[in-house]
Amino acid sequence: MKPPLHQPTSLAEACELLDTLEETMVYGGGTAIQILIKQGVLFAGNLVDLSRVPGLAEIEETAEGLRVGPMTTLRRMETSEVVRRRVPLAAQTYGHVANPRVRNTASVGGNIAHGDYRLDPPTALLVLGARVELTSVRGTRTVPIRDFFVDFQVTAVEPGELITALHIPAAPAGNSSTFVKMSSLGENDWPAASVAAQVDAERRTLRLGLGALAHVPRYVEVPLDGGGVDAAVAAATAAVEPELDPIPDVRGSADYKRKLGLVATEDAVRRAWEEAR
Numbered sequence: 001m002k003p004p005l006h007q008p009t010s011l012a013e014a015c016e017l018l019d020t021l022e023e024t025m026v027y028g029g030g031t032a033i034q035i036l037i038k039q040g041v042l043f044a045g046n047l048v049d050l051s052r053v054p055g056l057a058e059i060e061e062t063a064e065g066l067r068v069g070p071m072t073t074l075r076r077m078e079t080s081e082v083v084r085r086r087v088p089l090a091a092q093t094y095g096h097v098a099n100p101r102v103r104n105t106a107s108v109g110g111n112i113a114h115g116d117y118r119l120d121p122p123t124a125l126l127v128l129g130a131r132v133e134l135t136s137v138r139g140t141r142t143v144p145i146r147d148f149f150v151d152f153q154v155t156a157v158e159p160g161e162l163i164t165a166l167h168i169p170a171a172p173a174g175n176s177s178t179f180v181k182m183s184s185l186g187e188n189d190w191p192a193a194s195v196a197a198q199v200d201a202e203r204r205t206l207r208l209g210l211g212a213l214a215h216v217p218r219y220v221e222v223p224l225d226g227g228g229v230d231a232a233v234a235a236a237t238a239a240v241e242p243e244l245d246p247i248p249d250v251r252g253s254a255d256y257k258r259k260l261g262l263v264a265t266e267d268a269v270r271r272a273w274e275e276a277r
C-alpha cells in the first residue's frame with residue numbers, strides 16, 4: 001500500500017511534518033522511491049514531497065562556487081551554463097547518471113540521500129570537497145561530503161532532517177579533471193566502476209573519488225612528487241588498491257571490479273593529466 005503523500009508549501013512546514021509524523025520519508029524526484037513502492041519494499045508510513053516548497057530548486061552562484069537546491073534535477077546539473085562554467089567536473093558526472101528520463105526527474109538531494117554505493121555524482125562531489133546542508137526543526141548544520149556516506153546505504157542524514165542545499169566549491173584555476181564510468185551491462189546502466197579525478201595546477205596533488213568499488217563512495221588523496229604521468233598513475237593505483245572492496249553482483253565479481261577499478265583509475269588520471277597540458 002502507498003503511504004500518504006504530504007505536500008508542504010514552506011520549509012518550516014516540511015520540517016514540522018518530518019518532526020511530528022511517524023516513519024516519514026522525504027520524497028524528492030521519486031525515482032528510487034517509486035521502484036521501492038513497485039517492489040513492495042517501501043517501509044515508510046508517510047511521504048513528505050518537497051516539490052511545492054519554494055526555492056528548493058535554485059542554483060546560486062556564490063563567491064566560493066555554487067549553492068544548489070536539493071530539488072534541482074540531475075539534468076539541470078548536466079546542462080546548466082553556470083554549473084558547466086564553475087564546476088565542469090560536476091556537470092560532466094551528473095550527465096553520466098542513467099538516462100535522460102531518470103536525469104530529468106531525479107533530484108540532487110535525493111541522489112545523495114539515496115546513499116547507494118554505486119552512485120556516480122558522489123565521486124565528483126568528493127573530489128570537489130562539497131558540503132551538504134541539513135535542516136530540521138532543530139536548525140541547520142553542514143556536513144562535509146567526505147563524512148556524509150557513513151556505511152552501506154547509511155548517510156549522515158538524521159531522523160527529521162532534510163537536505164536543503166549542496167555547496168560545491170569551484171575548482172581553483174589551472175586544475176584539470178575528468179570522470180570515467182565503466183559499465184558492464186550497457187551504456188546507461190549503473191557503473192561496475194567509476195572514478196572522478198582532479199589534478200591541481202602545480203601537479204602536487206591528485207584527488208580521486210571512487211564509485212561502486214566499496215560499500216560506500218570513497219575519497220583518496222594522492223601526493224605527487226613531481227614526476228610525469230606514469231609516476232602519477234603508479235602513485236594513484238598504489239593508493240587506490242587498498243581502498244577497493246567491491247560488492248559482487250550481476251555486473252561482475254569482486255575480483256573483476258577490483259581490476260576494473262584500477263583500469264578506471266589509470267584512465268581517469270591519464271585523461272585529467274592530458275587535459276591539463
Ligand SMILES: Cc1cc2nc3c(=O)[nH]c(=O)nc-3n(C[C@H](O)[C@H](O)[C@H](O)COP(=O)(O)OP(=O)(O)OC[C@H]3O[C@@H](n4cnc5c(N)ncnc54)[C@H](O)[C@@H]3O)c2cc1C
Pocket residue numbers: 025026027028029030031032033034035050070096097098099102105106107108109110111112113114118119120121157161162163164188189190191
Ligand atoms: C533505471 C535507473 C537507473 C539508474 N542508474 C544510475 C546510475 O547509473 N548512476 C547513478 O548515480 N544513479 C543511478 N540511478 C539512481 C538515481 O540516481 C536515483 O534514483 C536518484 O538520484 C534518486 O533521486 P530522487 O530525487 O528520485 O530520490 P527519491 O526517490 O525521491 O528519494 C531517494 C531517497 O532520498 C531521500 N530524499 C530525497 N530527497 C531528499 C532530501 N532533500 N533530503 C533528505 N532525503 C531526501 C528519500 O527519502 C529516499 O530515501 C538510477 C535509477 C534508476 C531508476
